[in-house]
Amino acid sequence: xxxxxxxxLVMLFLVRWSRYNxxxxxxxxxxELYNMPETELTTEQKEERxxxxxxxxxxxxxxxxxxxxxxxxxxxxxxxxxxxxxKILARGILTQTLESLKRKQVEKYHKxxxxxxxxxxxxxxxxxxxxxENCMPVIGLASIxxxxxxxxxxxxxxxNRRRFLAMKWMITExxxxxxxRTLMYEKLxxxxxxxxxxxxxxxxxxxELHKMAESNRAYAHYRWW
Amino acid sequence: MTLHRLFPLRLRQTVxxxxxxxxxxxxxxxxxxxxxxxxxxxxxxxxxxVNDPACQSERHLGQxxxxxxxxxxxxxPHGLPARYQQQVKTFNEGCVMxxxxxxxxxxxxxxxxxxxxxxxxxxxxxxxxxxxxxxxxGSGKTMSLCHTIHYCSTQGWLVLHIPDAHLWVKNCKExxxxxxxxxxxxxxxxxxxxxxxFRTTNERFLSKIKLRQRYTWTKRESTEKGSPxxxxxxxxxxxxxxxxxVVGAVLKELRLQAAETEExxxxxxxxxxxxxNSLWGRTTIKKEDKSPVAPEELTLIHNLRKxxxxxxxxxAVIATLSQTGSxxxxxxxxxxxxxxGEEGFDSMDPFIxxxxxxxxxxxxESCYLYYLDRHWLQHPHSKTDEGKKEIIFxxxxxxxxxxxxxxxx
Numbered sequence: 001x002x003x004x005x006x007x008x009l010v011m012l013f014l015v016r017w018s019r020y021n022x023x024x025x026x027x028x029x030x031x032e033l034y035n036m037p038e039t040e041l042t043t044e045q046k047e048e049r050x051x052x053x054x055x056x057x058x059x060x061x062x063x064x065x066x067x068x069x070x071x072x073x074x075x076x077x078x079x080x081x082x083x084x085x086x087k088i089l090a091r092g093i094l095t096q097t098l099e100s101l102k103r104k105q106v107e108k109y110h111k112x113x114x115x116x117x118x119x120x121x122x123x124x125x126x127x128x129x130x131x132x133e134n135c136m137p138v139i140g141l142a143s144i145x146x147x148x149x150x151x152x153x154x155x156x157x158x159x160n161r162r163r164f165l166a167m168k169w170m171i172t173e174x175x176x177x178x179x180x181r182t183l184m185y186e187k188l189x190x191x192x193x194x195x196x197x198x199x200x201x202x203x204x205x206x207x208e209l210h211k212m213a214e215s216n217r218a219y220a221h222y223r224w225w
Numbered sequence: 226m227t228l229h230r231l232f233p234l235r236l237r238q239t240v241x242x243x244x245x246x247x248x249x250x251x252x253x254x255x256x257x258x259x260x261x262x263x264x265x266x267x268x269x270x271x272x273x274x275v276n277d278p279a280c281q282s283e284r285h286l287g288q289x290x291x292x293x294x295x296x297x298x299x300x301x302p303h304g305l306p307a308r309y310q311q312q313v314k315t316f317n318e319g320c321v322m323x324x325x326x327x328x329x330x331x332x333x334x335x336x337x338x339x340x341x342x343x344x345x346x347x348x349x350x351x352x353x354x355x356x357x358x359x360x361x362x363g364s365g366k367t368m369s370l371c372h373t374i375h376y377c378s379t380q381g382w383l384v385l386h387i388p389d390a391h392l393w394v395k396n397c398k399e400x401x402x403x404x405x406x407x408x409x410x411x412x413x414x415x416x417x418x419x420x421x422x423f424r425t426t427n428e429r430f431l432s433k434i435k436l437r438q439r440y441t442w443t444k445r446e447s448t449e450k451g452s453p454x455x456x457x458x459x460x461x462x463x464x465x466x467x468x469x470x471v472v473g474a475v476l477k478e479l480r481l482q483a484a485e486t487e488e489x490x491x492x493x494x495x496x497x498x499x500x501x502n503s504l505w506g507r508t509t510i511k512k513e514d515k516s517p518v519a520p521e522e523l524t525l526i527h528n529l530r531k532x533x534x535x536x537x538x539x540x541a542v543i544a545t546l547s548q549t550g551s552x553x554x555x556x557x558x559x560x561x562x563x564x565x566g567e568e569g570f571d572s573m574d575p576f577i578x579x580x581x582x583x584x585x586x587x588x589x590e591s592c593y594l595y596y597l598d599r600h601w602l603q604h605p606h607s608k609t610d611e612g613k614k615e616i617i618f619x620x621x622x623x624x625x626x627x628x629x630x631x632x633x634x
Contacts, residue, residue: 067615068606069634095633102632103315106600110317123603124633 020058025051027060029070063087073129073163080167096185098124101192121196131195135166135202139213144222153222154213169202170195177201271591271598273323278376285323287588289595292319292375300378303388303422304497306367308628316599321372322588324365324581361559363625364581366545370497373543377495382540383430383479385532387419390500391550393525394508400518405470409524410510416468416525420461423475430492431455434482440474442467454478473528480537494540496532500551501544504530505569507553533572544573584622592624596631604634 028034033045063075074094082090101124109120121127140162142155157165170191178187194200273288275281281290292301297319305313313319377384387393393415403409424431434454441447442464448457454475461471483494498504504526510518520526533542546564548554558564565573584592593613596602606612616634620627 068609068612069604069615099632102601102603103311107315107317109600110315122600123605125604 097188100189136162271594289320382493390503411469413465469524496542502564
């Protein structure tokens with residue numbers, strides 16, 4: 001099937017994940033770019049606008065919003081927590097987690113004496129991002145074959161891979177190591193608070209990975225990239 | 226002079242009495258207002274120091290006043306909505322908003338004014354809080370009811386608060402056949418819980434009110450005429466099996482004695498029921514042969530219906546209609562006729578409907594400022610204008626939706 005017929009097919013059934021003709025442009029959900037007056041645009045932006053008037057645009061996913069409260073890291077986390085396509089449930093769990101994080105911190109804030117108030121972080125988003133940062137490994141292991149055997153070789157990781165590993169560890173930890181009676185959002189909020197203060201099982205897992213990488217230092221030269 | 230033309234005699238008395246109320250009891254408040262007319266800018270004022278509901282007037286609309294902690298534990302052991310209780314725990318204080326005239330202010334004016342007439346009138350004053358526009362779920366009916374109960378408590382009334390009548394007609398774990406009347410059923414757990422909370426709320430009345438009649442519970446146990454009400458309530462809490470009958474006895478005694486006119490012995494009775502439409506609906510409780518139980522066959526509901534009937538005086542009945550916990554009613558039903566049914570409407574008739582709607586702009590402003598003050602809105606964008614516009618759009622100024630939205634922002 002040639003490229004032109006694919007392009008024509010896509011025009012009939014605009015399915016998101018099918019292979020789009022490169023003719024199609026990416027959608028732009030951010031509101032600020034549309035509110036800018038004519039004078040402030042650079043030449044490239046002016047060209048882009050003219051192009052958008054002519055070319056077709058890909059469909060966005062359901063979870064893209066132009067809301068100010070949109071956060072790509074949180075959306076990624078929700079997608080990773082989702083099972084069987086139940087995004088509403090996953091997003092509900094995340095909002096309950098943020099709420100319970102905020103409740104615990106605000107309660108501590110109101111009960112703390114005046115001097116200690118500035119140290120307590122009440123913003124659940126800040127806590128979430130900081131906790132994820134604390135969980136991200138610096139170095140990872142790759143399985144490389146040399147002379148018939150497989151060696152675990154220490155290897156640098158990309159940012160995406162690090163973020164993915166942090167989120168994956170957080171979610172598996174909360175799913176596996178919790179009491180039957182505790183709810184997911186409770187366990188998640190406990191783990192996030194622990195990771196924020198650099199304690200807890202997820203941080204331990206990150207340190208173990210670092211130790212493994214350190215112990216396998218001798219095989220580092222097996223890496224060729 | 227215009228008063229004579231506009232209002233008939235009785236309402237004129239209302240207006241003058243209300244004016245006197247605001248003039249005499251809270252004279253110092255009026256002086257303060259005279260001195261600071263310009264400072265009342267809507268954007269900055271969301272709290273008020275006037276914590277006594279009797280002194281709150283139209284000036285305090287949309288402002289939050291603090292419930293003292295002692296009142297929280299005594300007056301509301303079971304009355305407040307669950308999310309509000311969580312909020313009280315988080316913020317370390319309980320703040321209630323003084324809302325618009327169509328809701329609580331009207332109620333308080335009527336109650337305060339009627340208070341002196343209550344001994345004269347032949348029937349209790351019936352007020353119903355209804356969600357008025359578009360089936361309003363979460364518009365603040367229970368909180369308005371709690372505000373009114375706080376007022377009644379501070380004025381020294383005896384408050385009979387049933388937190389959620391829907392809980393009495395569903396999910397009953399133990400159903401005993403009634404010892405008093407063979408065709409009725411008892412609910413010992415709910416009755417004893419309610420008696421315990423009633424005891425906490427009305428401690429000071431328990432020793433003052435004496436029983437008019439002798440009640441026999443079993444062959445060996447009976448409560449004598451002239452013993453204090455506290456003894457009856459204690460008996461109901463300890464002997465769980467006969468607690469529903471104890472509830473019936475307590476309600477009957479209070480009904481008979483609320484009409485007392487002597488100053489030292491008399492008290493005024495406020496019956497506050499949340500979810501009154503469950504009294505005339507259907508139940509989900511089944512008998513042992515799997516046939517459904519009608520609400521009349523439950524002792525607790527039967528006694529409550531007698532309270533709402535118009536044959537006693539000296540008090541007020543304040544009720545809320547709610548579709549949320551109700552059984553077998555469509556979610557779009559919000560009018561009193563639909564929720565109460567024919568029978569319910571006829572027995573509640575005549576009543577004064579008080580509509581409770583979403584926040585107005587001023588109320589929304591003060592709610593937003595309150596959350597900012599308590600460090601509840603933490604997202605950096607929620608403090609900007611754009612974020613605020615988005616919050617208004619998403620919640621449509623509905624109080625409960627706003628609360629849930631701001632919980633994770």
